[in-house]
Amino acid sequence: MSNVFMGMPTLPVFGDGNLHIEEPFPAAAHRELGNTQMRANLRHATHTIRDKRLKVVAELPDWEQLRDAGSATKNHVMANLPALLEEFETNFTARGGIIHWARDAQEANQIVADLIREQDTTEVVKVKSMATQEIGLNEYLEEQGISAFETDLAELIVQLGHDKPSHILVPAIHKNRTEVRDIFLAEMPNVDPNLTDEPRLLAMAAREHLRRKFLSAKVAVSGANFALADSGTLAVVESEGNGRMCLTLPETLITVMGIEKLLPTKDDLEVFMQLLPRSSTGERMNPYTSLWTGVTEGDGPQNVHLVLLDNGRTAALADKYGRTALNCIRCSACMNVCPVYERTGGHAYGSTYPGPIGAILTPLLTGIKSEENSTLPYASSLCGACYDACPVKINIPEILVHLRGEDVDSKRGEKKLPSQMDLMMKGGAWAFSSGKHLGLLEKGLPLGKLAGGRDKKIKRLPGIAAGWTQSRDIPAPPSQSFRDWWKKDHEPVAPINEQEKLTK
């Protein structure tokens, strides 16, 4: 297939799965903010990780050069994606791996379920994977009578607690150690009833719980952090060894990976394996990284599959301002530094991808018009901390503003009558177009002072301006405008053109 575009442009095909938020972000955030325990947990965890990240990043004299290389490499990958995908497929297949292509979540889920059934089993072990979370694989497998056991500690906490992930790296970040212990005591079979909340003992309880599953599983499902086109190699980065267990012991390994995860060569891996661990867990290197290239005789799974997933990625790629969101390597540094995320937590974003990256990636994958996803680009103060922290320099604030524009544009013309926003903008344009107009408007100031009441604060503005006063008061306006005060307090000054005459 040629890489040169010949035909008619096709309309973007958006993704589905756990990406559509049902509740507008402001409403969800309002509810989540009421959970003071969760806010305390998040504050503790995000501040811990921020400090660690800064310390290990400062150790590298070439951190900015690595970011530049990482960013440019990802741009290169996106621009050459068809050729790189074909190259990867050729190499992976030549080494005994089997590639499947999935247009959307449903197709990917079906492929995985069919592959599991081929192995005559109804149980699989899973390595933490954002792609399978995004497509809702566990839920789908359950409908098909297949049990998927999450083996990452945080995913296990979420699964046992019948909860939802709230962070892409540490899905149970909203739970503290005591809450984790309580979940284990209530849900983990054969757990020691004297289990304390010491993290080391909680980790050991998880080890006991999953050991037999690892040793007996016939099929494992994983994601992938990177795929190298020129060798057909896949990489999984992890900490606990659950990844190694899943990638090594079962006979069959099924990996689900977004098409954007490719890197051209192993020279690129050296960049990303410096950027990723330092940005995500704040470590110089994560405890374990596994790389495999198809099938290796006598070592690890002999039945190796890869599902390449679109699910809206091509739609994101078609957005010329938003496409760099696909450069994301899922490190989670942006959410760890985000003042909004730190307070609302991940659940408020309603999608598999929370935080600043989620606020752009989710609507890019689904389209801005999908359900309540148009509210996500507003989940930001545009402070730019995410852009500073991003190891591949995704300009998240710029894309947030772009998507806000998309949202406003998409709603224009939907209603016959102009919206409140349209009227306000029109009114603003009129008021500021001449001094006379503004002066006329300023005559209304004493009225505003009246609305402020005795404490000189306005607690509730009408219409869409109510959003402003939802969580803060506005001081009542003064009784006279600056311009009025100036006029009364200063000698009249000749207009500028008069002054010019005088100086000549």
Added chain:
Amino acid sequence: MSAKEEILSRITSALRDAPTPGPVPREYRTVSDMPEAELIELLVDRLEDYKAHVDVVEAADLSATIAERLKDASSFVVPHGIDGTWLADAAPAGDARRRIDAPGAVLGVAELDGTDAVLTSSAVSIAESGTIVLDGSGDQGRRAISLVPDHHVCVVPVSSIVRLLPEAMQRMDITRPLTWISGPSATSDIELERVEGVHGPRQLDVIIAKGL
């Protein structure tokens, strides 16, 4: 249209107005010249930070150090290609504690689970990040043997230590099954605080061997 054709066509359509990106700048460090003693010091510092136990020994003392590290193990597995002289003290010929894993004579998962420790060599190590790379060669064995036993004793020949990851990449055969190990198994999943010891080996002993 097959799924593959359709996805590739969607990508091509999506990229029709995309600018050609510039070349990838590679201004980051790819070479270094750190003296051997400093390389060793850096690697030891990083590994100890991960809570690994580290010995630095002369080649002549390697066998005795291995024996010391394995003294509490009631059984241990070695890959078929391990240097026999390394085991002179730990497992003299015929020692029942030693289990050999070899192609055609592999140990089952249950047997590995019932084995206390594993001894392997390593392919290359990165001092700056405290990372040891295993590549499945005969002296390192297949991936399962360095994973299932709870105690991993790993020999790092000094000649295999480099400072930077890019230097290590030059020495790796990327198509081999690779495992990069940076300390014992750990997790940061509870309150983002690191604790050692989950599913992989909870004890990692590294023996850095000079003259090898």
